[in-house]
Amino acid sequence: MxxxxxxxxxxxxxxxxxxxxxxxxxxxxxxxxxxxxxxxxxxxxxxxxxxxxxxxxxxxxxxxxxxxxxxxxxxxxxxxxxxxxxxxxxxxxxxxxxxxxxxxxxxxxxxxxxxxxxxxxxxxxxxxxxxxxxxxxxxxxxxxxxxxxxxxxxxxxxxxxxxxxxxxxxxxxxxxxxxxxxxxxxxxxxPRGLRRLPASRQRLPVIEATDSELAAHEAQLDSIAAAGKEPLWRTLHSGS
Missing domain, CATH: 3.30.420.10 (Ribonuclease H-like superfamily/Ribonuclease H)
Incomplete structure (x- = not known):
């Protein structure tokens, strides 16, 4: 984009x-x-x-x-x-x-x-x-x-x-x-201040969550939902 x-x-x-x-x-x-x-x-x-x-x-x-x-x-x-x-x-x-x-x-x-x-x-x-x-x-x-x-x-x-x-x-x-x-x-x-970074600079690595980390995340969301309030995370991502 x-x-x-x-x-x-x-x-x-x-x-x-x-x-x-x-x-x-x-x-x-x-x-x-x-x-x-x-x-x-x-x-x-x-x-x-x-x-x-x-x-x-x-x-x-x-x-x-x-x-x-x-x-x-x-x-x-x-x-x-x-x-x-x-x-x-x-x-x-x-x-x-x-x-x-x-x-x-x-x-x-x-x-x-x-x-x-x-x-x-x-x-x-x-x-x-x-x-x-x-x-x-x-x-x-x-x-x-x-x-x-x-x-x-x-x-x-x-x-x-x-x-x-x-x-x-x-x-x-x-x-x-x-x-x-x-x-x-x-x-x-x-003026002094912002300076553009070169386009050729090394990109930051993207580290994906592991299956166990994703499962732990879902378990935490389930515990929030069990307390009577839908987690904001799920509300935001339900329409994405």
């Missing part, structure tokens, strides 16, 4: 007011493992950036002046995400901006929801933690994901952090590594 964890940065909050995408960051998961493949582009929005947005992501029009416009990166982006499951925090925001950009190029452009399955981690988090804060920073704190590098929002860094949150929140394991500062392809320094 191929998944793409995606984030964007924009010139402002409302696509209906003509705001545009200025950064796209994506990291790839294959069978819940980070592959090391990613897609990252800064984009010249051909318009001003709201002061409030700059306070959030720190990206200025001056920095973006020599970057490609969306039409120059659209094909590479579609090729990277096409057919994958997109994992996004507050998906309607990012999908709305991306679909708007694509429709600027072609009024008959296929919406991303018809190209990809969309998983919204904000909806998922609200279901699991009703009444609690479910921002990406709050989820990092709840799931012990290191986001100390996140002084400013950045699409690629946020996608990397969201990948770790998503894998932890859905029961998978993910590894974090602390490293030094690295420069990105645009000459900006990347």
């Amino acid at each position: 191929r998944q793409i964890v995606l984030d964007t940065e924009t010139t402002g909050l409302e696509v209906s007011q003509g705001h545009r995408i200025i950064e796209i960051g994506c990291v790839e998961l294959e069978n819940r493992q980070l592959t090391g493949r990613h897609f990252h582009r800064y984009i010249n929005p051909e318009r001003d950036i709201d002061a409030g947005a700059i306070e959030v992501h720190g990206i200025t029009a001056t920095f973006l002046a020599d970057k490609p416009v969306f039409s120059a990166v659209a094909k590479d982006f579609i090729d990277f995400v096409d057919g994958a499951e997109l994992v996004i925090h507050n998906a309607p925001f990012d999908i709305g901006f991306l679909d708007s950009e694509l429709s600027r190029l072609d009024s008959g452009a296929v919406p991303l929801a018809q190209r990809c399955e969309i998983t919204d981690t904000l909806v998922m988090a609200r279901s699991r933690h009703p009444g609690q804060r479910n921002s990406l920073d709050a989820l990092c704190q709840r799931y012990a994901v290191d986001n100390s590098s996140r002084d400013l929002h950045g699409a690629l860094l946020d996608a990397e952090i969201l990948a770790d949150v998503y894998l932890t929140m859905t029961g998978g394991q993910t590894a974090l590594a602390l490293g030094g500062d690295d420069g990105d392809s645009q000459g900006r320094s990347r």
Whole structure:
């Protein structure tokens, strides 16, 4: 199963007011493992950036002046995400901006929801933690994901952090590594923090339960059921 964890940065909050995408960051998961493949582009929005947005992501029009416009990166982006499951925090925001950009190029452009399955981690988090804060920073704190590098929002860094949150929140394991500062392809320094593991690294062994261990497990479930309450394990797996 191929998944793409995606984030964007924009010139402002409302696509209906003509705001545009200025950064796209994506990291790839294959069978819940980070592959090391990613897609990252800064984009010249051909318009001003709201002061409030700059306070959030720190990206200025001056920095973006020599970057490609969306039409120059659209094909590479579609090729990277096409057919994958997109994992996004507050998906309607990012999908709305991306679909708007694509429709600027072609009024008959296929919406991303018809190209990809969309998983919204904000909806998922609200279901699991009703009444609690479910921002990406709050989820990092709840799931012990290191986001100390996140002084400013950045699409690629946020996608990397969201990948770790998503894998932890859905029961998978993910590894974090602390490293030094690295420069990105645009000459900006990347913050310390998460570093992708190489796809060629040795996989963790999967140890199957023995017959005797499975029998002991079933006996324990039977003893719970005998006390008058159906074990949650059986309730969860009865529909799988």
